[in-house]
Amino acid sequence: MLYAATNGTVVTIxxxxxxxxxxxxxLGIYFTRDxxxxxxxxxxxxxxxxxxxxETAGGAREGAVPQPEAVVALxxxxxxxxxxxxxxxxxxxxxxxxxxxxxxxxxxxADYFREETEFLSRNPKVQFERIVIGQDHHIKYLQExxxxxxxxxxxxxxxxxxxxxxLCEYAQPERHMVGVLVVNSALSRLPEFGxxxxxxxxxxxxxxxxxxxxxxxxxxxxxxxxxxRTENVWTRNAREYDEFVNRDSKLPFxxxxxxxxxxxxxxxxxxxxxxxxxxxxxxxTGRTLIDFATRGDLDKVKLLLGLDHSQGMLEVARPKxxxxxxxxxxxxxxxxLDGAHAxxxxxxxxVRLHPSMNDEAHAKRADxxxxxxxxxxxxxCCLLNTLGVLDATTREAMLRNMFTAAGDDDSVxxxxxxxxxxxxxxxxxxxxxxxxxxxxxxxxxxYDDRLAEFRAGxxxxxxxxxxxxxxxxxxxxxxxxxxxxxxxxDATIGLFLLAKRDDV
Numbered sequence: 001m002l003y004a005a006t007n008g009t010v011v012t013i014x015x016x017x018x019x020x021x022x023x024x025x026x027l028g029i030y031f032t033r034d035x036x037x038x039x040x041x042x043x044x045x046x047x048x049x050x051x052x053x054x055e056t057a058g059g060a061r062e063g064a065v066p067q068p069e070a071v072v073a074l075x076x077x078x079x080x081x082x083x084x085x086x087x088x089x090x091x092x093x094x095x096x097x098x099x100x101x102x103x104x105x106x107x108x109x110a111d112y113f114r115e116e117t118e119f120l121s122r123n124p125k126v127q128f129e130r131i132v133i134g135q136d137h138h139i140k141y142l143q144e145x146x147x148x149x150x151x152x153x154x155x156x157x158x159x160x161x162x163x164x165x166x167l168c169e170y171a172q173p174e175r176h177m178v179g180v181l182v183v184n185s186a187l188s189r190l191p192e193f194g195x196x197x198x199x200x201x202x203x204x205x206x207x208x209x210x211x212x213x214x215x216x217x218x219x220x221x222x223x224x225x226x227x228x229r230t231e232n233v234w235t236r237n238a239r240e241y242d243e244f245v246n247r248d249s250k251l252p253f254x255x256x257x258x259x260x261x262x263x264x265x266x267x268x269x270x271x272x273x274x275x276x277x278x279x280x281x282x283x284x285t286g287r288t289l290i291d292f293a294t295r296g297d298l299d300k301v302k303l304l305l306g307l308d309h310s311q312g313m314l315e316v317a318r319p320k321x322x323x324x325x326x327x328x329x330x331x332x333x334x335x336x337l338d339g340a341h342a343x344x345x346x347x348x349x350x351v352r353l354h355p356s357m358n359d360e361a362h363a364k365r366a367d368x369x370x371x372x373x374x375x376x377x378x379x380x381c382c383l384l385n386t387l388g389v390l391d392a393t394t395r396e397a398m399l400r401n402m403f404t405a406a407g408d409d410d411s412v413x414x415x416x417x418x419x420x421x422x423x424x425x426x427x428x429x430x431x432x433x434x435x436x437x438x439x440x441x442x443x444x445x446x447y448d449d450r451l452a453e454f455r456a457g458x459x460x461x462x463x464x465x466x467x468x469x470x471x472x473x474x475x476x477x478x479x480x481x482x483x484x485x486x487x488x489x490d491a492t493i494g495l496f497l498l499a500k501r502d503d504v
Contacts, residue, residue, distance in 0.1 A: 074194035155221035177209030235312030282386035286317035339398035349407025
């Protein structure tokens with residue numbers, strides 16, 4: 001049995017009772033309510049997942065009582081650790097989010113991390129995030145892991161959590177989550193009781209998994225130094241990016257792509273029936289938004305919002321914004337927000353700003369009003385293959401949040417590099433921007449023609465086939481309404497798509 005509350009403290013008993021009440025309460029709510037009645041006007045953070053009325057792999061339907069084998073108690077330290085390992089080895093794993101908050105008595109730390117290193121080496125595309133609470137003696141092993149694995153992120157947190165989490169997301173047979181939630185002793189921090197919530201058996205538990213994910217992502221945390229993903233290529237090379245990637249680029253591929261992209265976007269704006277707000281996911285150094293804010297012939301554009309999570313990009317974009325004329329400057333904002341989590345601030349044509357989004361001073365000076373965002377036509381954009389530089393899980397989350405941000409009449413606009421152009425034009429593009437990619441990192445092994453992917457140093461980019469981007473849009477809750485090719489000479493090098501929410 002997992003360690004009982006031998007200290008007999010009221011605190012431990014209370015923590016356990018609270019956990020039990022929370023789990024039972026959430027399960028009762030999510031398996032008895034009609035999720036199709038969730039109104040779109042609610043902020044998505046209050047909804048622990050996307051509604052679904054489909055049968056699950058185990059045959060359960062919404063509204064059904066959860067199947068017994070889907071909710072299982074784990075009663076020993078070994079059983080708990082074995083379950084973590086088993087969840088990692090299930091096929092089609094795409095993401096792990098874990099909190100290590102317990103003290104394990106019967107564990108060899110070196111062996112544990114050796115096993116995890118082998119797992120990560122076999123599964124380099126799995127996104128793995130871990131928050132470690134009060135385990136300073138693990139830092140050496142964590143730094144070794146983060147040095148070797150591109151998709152691993154390790155965090156520490158000052159929060160004194162009494163709970164441990166191991167949450168796994170899988171792509172097939174349909175997207176689902178499986179989580180283990182553990183309560184620890186409030187005094188000894190030994191694990192006392194664990195509950196397995198298996199969304200592969202009962203899809204309703206995947207909805208509960210989204211609640212656990214929101215909790216994980218809300219915890220204050222700091223990345224462990226050395227993590228490869230903290231070596232953000234966009235932050236480190238933002239000025240080089242701004243120099244190379246613009247409408248006057250010497251490389252025809254970039255120059256033609258950016259100019260045609262801008263022409264197609266301004267044509268849509270000109271045809272809009274009302275005033276226009278531009279919301280750009282991955283706004284970078286502000287190339288598109290600053291250009292459109294200063295264009296005298298685009299007076300329909302009344303508000304421009306850029307979202308980016310790279311400090312380097314924001315540090316280039318904001319000073320450029322502050323140098324333009326006041327009228328244009330006061331309608332343009334650059335917020336520090338990860339598009340994969342933008343549903344916390346943008347949903348169904350509405351906006352709620354947070355101080356953490358870090359353009360607060362300018363928003364006060366310019367007298368930003370959410371009502372200005374919430375009226376007129378909104379164009380929600382992700383341009384210049386920004387989707388392609390994200391890993392698959394983050395890409396799906398960001399595109400899903402673009403459709404979540406959209407109201408009934410809003411347009412979602414996407415431009416991506418074309419898969420069929422990769423073999424020729426990737427070999428022109430990346431050497432041209434090699435100071436951005438990494439001066440000494442590019443070689444023939446950097447190009448994967450079969451997957452249409454480029455990898456060098458910390459840089460990654462994927463190019464999209466027509467069927468692939470269509471499927472991605474559909475899976476994210478949208479439908480493509482119109483599309484145009486982007487060309488250089490006679491060759492198609494990209495796709496420009498106009499989409500709408502699929503439920504309107």
